[in-house]
Amino acid sequence: MEDLLHRRYQTLGPYSPLFYSQPLEFVRAERVWLTAADGQRYLDGYNNVPHVGHAHPRVVEAIARQAATLNIHTRYLNDRVVDYAENLLATLDEPLDRIIFTNSGSESNDLALRIANQHSGSRGLLISDFSYHGHTQALAAATTGLTAHEGLGAHVRPIRIPDLDGADAAREEGEVLAAGLAEVDRAIASLQDAGHGVAAVLFDSLFSTEGLNRVPDGYVSGLAERVRRAGGLVIADEVQSGFGRTGTAFWGHQNHGIVPDLVTMGKPMGNGHPIGGVALPSALLDEFGPRNMYFNTFGGNPVSAAAGQAVLDVLAEEGLIDRARSMAGTIRSALTELRRSHPWIGPAKGKGLFFGFEVMDRPADEADAQPDPGRTREIVESVRARNVLISRIGRNDNVLKMRPPMAIEPGEAALLLETLSDALAADESLATSRRG
Ligand SMILES: Cc1ncc(COP(=O)(O)O)c(C=O)c1O
Known part of the structure; x- marks a missing residue:
């Protein structure tokens, strides 16, 4: 040792x-x-x-069988990949009908920010004041919950996420909601006053790094509504809360009664095989696609798709x-x-x-x-x-x-x-x- x-x-x-x-x-x-x-x-x-489950035989077998049959980069047609995309998208609400496969949660969030920046023509970003969404340069500048030498980007505004089981336990829920949303309004105004505009809010709907905060009813929907009104997109980071972790929904954001503009995923998606993704409406992809030659060598290859499909199958069958x-x-x-x-x-x-x-x-x-x-x-x-x-x-x-x-x-x-x-x-x- x-x-x-x-x-x-x-x-x-x-x-x-x-x-x-x-x-x-x-x-x-x-x-x-x-x-x-x-x-x-x-x-x-x-x-x-x-x-x-560790080494689930279904997942192991699916990876091994596909690796022994064909694994190749993503510039060829493959029915396994498209089958998996269809099945994964079926778990999401309208209008989330497209998926871009990636290799990790960081890569998914980085791509989602890029799409939001291009859509809005702005860079301003709202983020929880104690969170982590990945290790790329763009995300390091938005990291509040771990050490990152970059420091916060001038275009980033952290907001405190209320917690009815923690710091806000002694206050009345309506008052906590109003104070939380007032802070969102101030952050948006500050981004606009500084000329950054609003590109997006990026949040984990379980607020896990924050400490599993319980937010008032209407907080997440109020946050989403304000960001959209300011021209930004709503990015739900489902790396922690997705794939049924919460038990009450397949996706964490569904517990808050919202449909995000972009849903990012990773960790559990391939049961340990590195696969991630960004789900989005076709209207957003049709805006991003023609402007960018986006190509991902490994993201969504046939072996990854086999792993992802096996996870969906086991979740349902068991x-x-x-x-x-x-x-x-x-x-x-x-x-x-x-x-x-x-x-x-x-x-x-x-x-x-x-x-x-x-x-x-x-x-x-x-x-x-x-x-x-x-x-x-x-x-x-x-x-x-x-x-x-x-x-x-x-x-x-x-x-x-x-x-x-x-x-x-x-x-x-x-x-x-x-x-x-x-x-x-x-x-x-x-x-x-x-x-x-
Ligand atoms: C909420 C959240 N988003 C994104 C990431 C980054 O994912 P990855 O390590 O796959 O890049 C993490 C990793 O811990 C995470 O917890």
Whole structure:
């Protein structure tokens, strides 16, 4: 292990993040179970890329069969690719009837921004004030939730996303909505006054990097309406919230009752095979297409299409989205129950199979309770020591992040929550002995 770590640093450098104080080396995985090099098995409560389960035989077989038959760049006709495009588009609402395939979430968001800039003739961009959408140069200039040396572009306006389960919990929902939308109005006016105009708003409809914020009803639709009125497009980043993760809809934005102008996707789309995409109405593509010779060597090749189609097939055949919805209620009740014995954790956050809660330094309902990132980190480590993988997110790094593959079964979700409960109890007795 030490040797591999050293060799990694000597080749990839020390800056690419690794989880945990003692990094884990995995050698294989199946469904929601990972096996480490030392033979120990871990329950995966964290990874959303192996969406329908690690090494799902249907996906593995589809990739292998297509790779053994034909894989070629995208300048030839191929029925698999078109079949997949039709099936994927069938999950989206009108008028989203075209798809451009890419290789990653970053590439999808970068392309969506390019389309929005050309459509609007502007560059002004609204973004959440704690978010991440990718690593290209354009996105680095719009990154608020991770370190990026570029700093924010002059054309970018971050807005604070309300959170009825967090910072705004004590306020009345209508008041939170009005304040949130007033901030959007100010950001739009500031872009216009500076001469940037408004090209787009780009947001993740689960607000996951932010910490799984629960926004007031009407916030996302109000945001979209204001951006469109100012001449901009609405870009829903579905890299985290898409493909049924929320259990209540195939796409996260559908939970907010809106149809975006551009939908970007990645991570779970190929169950680990690198494929992404941008869905858009034909009217937008017909504007962008003739002006740009857009060609993507790998994006949407036959092997990628085979992987993507297998994910859609498994989701439907195994009823994974319905199961996520039905498990979400049990998970939420268990998290609420945990709060009874551990008052220093906040209310259950998230939706479907993306859930968590804040960890505070004292009972969460005390007025001076503060986020406790150190304690959160210790809990994540303690859960890992019990052979379950979870992580943390949020602007204060104090929201526990649980986002297992959709293949998780109710008994395994129960094990995840029991392990969490044990780790919380251990943390509490440690905190008490430290105080004493
Ligand atoms: C919401 C969101 N959008 C975009 C990206 C970037 O995707 P990729 O790493 O595939 O480029 C990420 C990655 O974490 C993400 O969480």
